[in-house]
Amino acid sequence: MANKLDRRQVLARGAALLSVGLVPAAFASPAEVELELAGLFGDRLIQAGRVTLKVPPIVENGYSVPLAVEVDSPMTAEDYVRRIVLFAEENPQPNIARFTLGPRAGRASIQTRIRLGGSQTIRAIAELSDGSLWSTQTFSIVTLAACVIQ
Amino acid sequence: MSNTIRIKAPGQARRGEIMELKAMIRHPMETGYRRDLYGKQIPEDILDRFECRYNGEVVFSAEFFRAIAADPFLTFYTVATESGTLEFRWYGQDESVHSEVVQLEVE
Amino acid sequence: MKRWWLVMLVVSQASAETRSFAERPDLPTDAVQSGTLFLTPDTRALQADDFANPGYLWVERGEELFAEGENSCSTCHAASSEGALAGAAARYPQFDAGEDTLVNLEGRINLCRQRYQQQPALAYESQDLLALAAYVTSLSRGLAKNVSIEGEAAAYFQMGRAYYFQRRGQLNLACNQCHDDNWGKQLRGDTISQGHPSAWPAYRLEWQTFGSLHRRIRDCDSGVRAKPFPAGSEIYRSLELYLAWRMRQLPLESPGIRR
Numbered sequence: 031m032a033n034k035l036d037r038r039q040v041l042a043r044g045a046a047l048l049s050v051g052l053v054p055a056a057f058a059s060p061a062e063v064e065l066e067l068a069g070l071f072g073d074r075l076i077q078a079g080r081v082t083l084k085v086p087p088i089v090e091n092g093y094s095v096p097l098a099v100e101v102d103s104p105m106t107a108e109d110y111v112r113r114i115v116l117f118a119e120e121n122p123q124p125n126i127a128r129f130t131l132g133p134r135a136g137r138a139s140i141q142t143r144i145r146l147g148g149s150q151t152i153r154a155i156a157e158l159s160d161g162s163l164w165s166t167q168t169f170s171i172v173t174l175a176a177c178v179i180q
Numbered sequence: 181m182s183n184t185i186r187i188k189a190p191g192q193a194r195r196g197e198i199m200e201l202k203a204m205i206r207h208p209m210e211t212g213y214r215r216d217l218y219g220k221q222i223p224e225d226i227l228d229r230f231e232c233r234y235n236g237e238v239v240f241s242a243e244f245f246r247a248i249a250a251d252p253f254l255t256f257y258t259v260a261t262e263s264g265t266l267e268f269r270w271y272g273q274d275e276s277v278h279s280e281v282v283q284l285e286v287e
Numbered sequence: 288m289k290r291w292w293l294v295m296l297v298v299s300q301a302s303a304e305t306r307s308f309a310e311r312p313d314l315p316t317d318a319v320q321s322g323t324l325f326l327t328p329d330t331r332a333l334q335a336d337d338f339a340n341p342g343y344l345w346v347e348r349g350e351e352l353f354a355e356g357e358n359s360c361s362t363c364h365a366a367s368s369e370g371a372l373a374g375a376a377a378r379y380p381q382f383d384a385g386e387d388t389l390v391n392l393e394g395r396i397n398l399c400r401q402r403y404q405q406q407p408a409l410a411y412e413s414q415d416l417l418a419l420a421a422y423v424t425s426l427s428r429g430l431a432k433n434v435s436i437e438g439e440a441a442a443y444f445q446m447g448r449a450y451y452f453q454r455r456g457q458l459n460l461a462c463n464q465c466h467d468d469n470w471g472k473q474l475r476g477d478t479i480s481q482g483h484p485s486a487w488p489a490y491r492l493e494w495q496t497f498g499s500l501h502r503r504i505r506d507c508d509s510g511v512r513a514k515p516f517p518a519g520s521e522i523y524r525s526l527e528l529y530l531a532w533r534m535r536q537l538p539l540e541s542p543g544i545r546r
Contacts, residue, residue: 090327090476091492091546094249118247122213125245134239134259136198141255143339145211145247173476184348188338206344208495250495251341 058124063117063153066124070115071163076155080164081114083154085144092146092172097126101138101156101164105131111138113157120150133159146172183207185280187268192285193260201232201240203268204253205278211246227252227278229271235264260286308452314467314481314533321537322545325471325480334486334544342421342490342542345414345497349422352415358404360419376420376427377539380528382439389443389524393420393499411519417497421488424541431538432485434531443521447529450522456513477546483534484527486543493546500527503545 067076084098101111110133116126126144138156146152149172155165188202205227212224224246232240239258252270263286269279323331334340354361364370380391383398390398396419397408409416436444451462465474466482473479487500494502501518504526508515516522 086327086329088327090330093492093495094333096329096333121247122211123246126247127245128243129256130241132239134234134261135257136259137257139255139257141253143249143253145249184344184351186338186344186347202338204339204341204344206341206348251344253339253341 058119058121060119060151063119063124066117067155071155071157074161074163076163076165078165081154081156081166083152083166083168085152085168085170087169088171088173089146090173092148094143095146095170095172096141097144097152098141099139099154101158103138103156103158105133105136105138107133108159110159111135111156112159114138114140115155115157116144117153117155118144118146118150119153121145121147126152146170148172183270183278185268185278187266187280187282189266189282189284191283192287195260195262195286197260198257199260200255200257201266201268202253202255203230203232203280204251205270206251207270207272207278209244209246209248209250209252213246225272225274227270227272230254231267231269231271232256232258233265233267233269234258235262236267260284262286308449311452311463312467313448316535318481319483319534319537320470320481321485321540322480322483323486323540323543325478326544326546330492330544330546334540334542340490340542340544342488342497342544345418345421345488345490346425346542347422348414349418349420349425352419353422356404360399360404363403372423373426374430374433376424376541377430377433379434380440380443380524380531381435382443384439388521389440389528391519391524391527392423393519394524396420396423411517412499412502417488417499420499421497421542424488424539427539428541429538431536432531432534434528436528436532440528443525444528444532446522447525447527450526451529451533456508456511458511460511462507482530483537484530485534485537486540486545488541489543489545491545497542500530 080102082100085095089095099114101114103109103111111131114129117124118126127142129140131138149170151167151169153165153167155163157163184206186204190199193199207227208225209227210222210225214222216222226244226246228244230242230244231238240256242254244252264284265281266284267279267281269277271277323334353359364372376392379395380389383390386398393411393416396416400406401408454461462482465479470479470481484500487503488497490497499518501523504523505515505518
């Protein structure tokens with residue numbers, strides 16, 4: 031039974047990756063994201079809140095997915111967002127991007143377009159000037175495009 | 181074809197105003213996972229760093245990984261402090277640098 | 288990967304095919320809908336965003352190339368002159384007497400280069416030809432296609448129309464079986480469009496880049512497991528003429544965004 035489940039998971043992931051033409055040797059995992067976070071922030075506490083992350087819940091094509099991240103911060107010289115990091119838990123490589131901001135940004139709000147190699151959780155973590163860490167996450171379903179010819 | 185760059189920035193702003201900036205550059209952001217028509221692996225080729233310099237000082241920067249879509253696009257913000265230049269600069273893994281400068285007048 | 292859903296489509300269509308090409312009905316004019324309506328709201332929003340739409344990277348590059356060099360395109364086709372190109376892209380493909388064949392916009396750009404600019408033709412699907420075609424087509428944005436299917440063009444039109452209704456490939460499917468008979472239905476995650484090229488040349492997300500209509504048609508042919516013809520080939524130019532006529536009053540939307 032366990033073997034069967036494993037095989038299904040592998041097939042599902044393979045199919046999802048095929049949809050965006052990614053053929054990596056290995057996949058990332060939530061554990062790998064934790065490892066990256068430990069490298070960036072050590073064992074500091076990451077609290078939920080203050081970060082808003084918008085990714086469409088269903089995307090028709092994993093090649094170009096709109097992403098918007100915003101952190102609730104006054105962005106003054108005393109109280110601002112220092113850094114925002116983004117992760118895709120099950121892409122071939124978990125890192126998406128890391129942004130360095132400062133009080134001169136005025137607003138801790140960024141939009142970009144990302145790649146998703148399948149349905150998965152996307153995480154955003156913000157580091158504030160007082161050293162506190164805040165985070166949020168969202169899940170996105172990536173539908174397969176039909177007639178995919180590479 | 182050169183790496184065409186598109187920038188959207190206000191030409192004029194009031195001091196203290198939070199300006200929305202948009203930047204996009206033509207680049208395949210090749211992941212290294214794709215194969216060409218003949219089955220040969222296409223080598224990784226991405227822009228891995230972006231900076232916005234306001235009169236030379238970096239006011240916003242980003243590190244990009246393979247999960248940033250082709251023809252990378254960014255919207256971000258900065259406060260208008262003084263007249264001068266905004267430079268948008270991308271750095272490639274291949275040591276290439278792509279840059280565009282726009283003028284800004286602050287009242 | 289098994290294409291069972293396409294096989295089902297083949298089976299369901301097999302009984303309907305007893306008439307000859309000439310008797311097949313074209314898509315009725317009042318049914319014509321842009322492919323943009325078959326995209327998800329996010330993809331539609333990207334197309335509509337004059338900044339974020341990455342197709343404009345090619346339009347802008349094309350605008351630069353158009354004015355580049357001593358004997359540039361803009362020497363004859365200044366925006367304010369008689370040769371201004373608003374609406375020009377809407378009239379292609381058309382028959383060219385000098386070449387004695389049907390030429391599409393890409394072909395016309397190359398003819399200009401060879402006849403008037405003493406420049407070699409650009410390769411089909413090359414970045415520079417894509418950029419020039421993107422720019423010139425963008426000048427007709429909002430206008431309807433206005434091609435002639437009379438006179439010398441008539442034979443090409445019939446050839447293109449026949450290609451559209453001809454079953455082909457290992458899956459034995461004709462264009463009309465998806466785009467006339469089953470548009471609006473789901474093909475796994477996709478909604479089948481009517482197959483109008485009103486947004487081409489376009490940025491296709493699957494390609495992660497900008498490309499020509501002929502590259503898209505090649506993908507359709509590969510999709511039904513038929514051997515694709517070369518981009519720019521006579522048969523694809525003829526099919527392009529039929530498609531241009533078939534979409535009739537649809538306003539041109541290039542640079543489009545497609546899946």
